[in-house]
Amino acid sequence: MGGKSYIFSDSLQKDAGLPMFQASSYGTQPCSTPSRSGTLTKIKLLGALLMALALSPLDTLAAAQTSSPARLAYHGTLDNGLEIVVVPDRRAPVVTHMVWYKVGAADEPLGKSGIAHFLEHLMFKGTDKIPAGEYSKIVARLGGQDNAFTAQDITAYFQRVAKDKLPKMMEMEADRMANLKLAENDVLTERKVILEERRSRVDNDPSSLLQEQMMASLYTAHPYHTPIIGWETEMKGLTREDAIAHYKKWYAPNNAVLVVTGDVEPEEVVRLAKETYGKIPANPAVGAPRKRPSEPEPVAEKRVLLRDGRVGKATLERYYTAPSFNTATNGEAEAMQLLGRIVGASNTSRIYNKLVREEKKASAASAWYSGLALDNGRFGFYAVAAGDNKLEDIEASIDAVIDEVIRNGVTDEELERAKTSEIANLVYSSDSQQSLAHTYGWSLATGRTVDDVEARSERLKAVKREDVQAVAAKYLKRKRSVTGYLIPEPSQVAKVDPRPASAGGTLH
Structure with a gap:
């Protein structure tokens, strides 16, 4: 049985404060925000509780804990370098346990694309203590759920279980x-699984093929140009030795972040972590900041046209390179986040109003900002043609919206509405222990800090109208973009000879 997994593309991110993804790195659009309830009162009470806990002795880990008025999470580091984040939430006797490795598809050796995702599958094959294929079965028998996912910058594994099962999850x-063990037959079998996954998720989906080609065009030197799942020609050559080399190089406590949310006490999580993860020695060859090829300053816009008989409606997509939350300065990432909401994140946005309501050129239209990456972020547009409208006309309308923002900026009303929506999303996400685990884990695994995560609302509040206008003028330049057209093409249907059948025969 192959390991269950998701391939997440942090670049298809609608709400940069909360990872919200489809179970595919190639989905046309990010999925919508789940419906959640939550209140600021709960968050303040939880913050006060965590501050009190932070003042209690936690052995050698106590020195790593800092406190602030908004602090929700306990954060510390074991002697072997493993980072620990604990966010108590005692409303239900369940916990979410996640391990985030600071390695993803963008860290793969040349010619070995897909090895990060391949190893993620193979991590379910077993150890001396757990037979191959039994990992998820054990979790299920304990009444829990488990899975894993790979992105350009991270690989993560998680379980959601009753709180009394947490020690077993940490042990496993x-x-x-x-202690991962890989038999040659298991590796060969799983390689077939990932190749079939590529065929079903990418090769059989024209929109996924378009996005793959757009990413390959957008980045010239940076490894984000390689798909997370890998190129088929390279995936076919991945071996057991490749997987073991990737495992030994990157999978170590000093290259990982442990996040536990739910009905737990920080002291208990730290004790269990010391008894399990704390016994694993650090790997001195890993843990330093990752160094990747720098992307040169773009000099020319790029275009990708894909014609496919499987396409029902013509679709336009455009990506711009932009800073991520980790690389942006002076609040630019927050300004980009608010720009995305104002321009295209809802059915009251400028893009939707112009293309769908007023001009009726598109049946769907949106814009988004993706800022969760370690290195570069993206800003994007998406539209589906209505009727026989041409993509060139839709593109012209999108350009008009962009030009209007660059020339005249956004209104006070638009900015305040965007801030309210984004901050509300942060509050709602804090009401879900799984969302909290994703937010803290993804942030720490991509260069940010707990304080950075918990100051997001204040940074959003600080954005001014001129900041939004400035990032639009700076980053929404055509030379920084790739525009993709997905165009329906008539299928080549077999022609039937219209001549009558010979006497006594039947024409089929």
């Missing part, structure tokens, strides 16, 4: 962090 996850 620590075991496969250090």
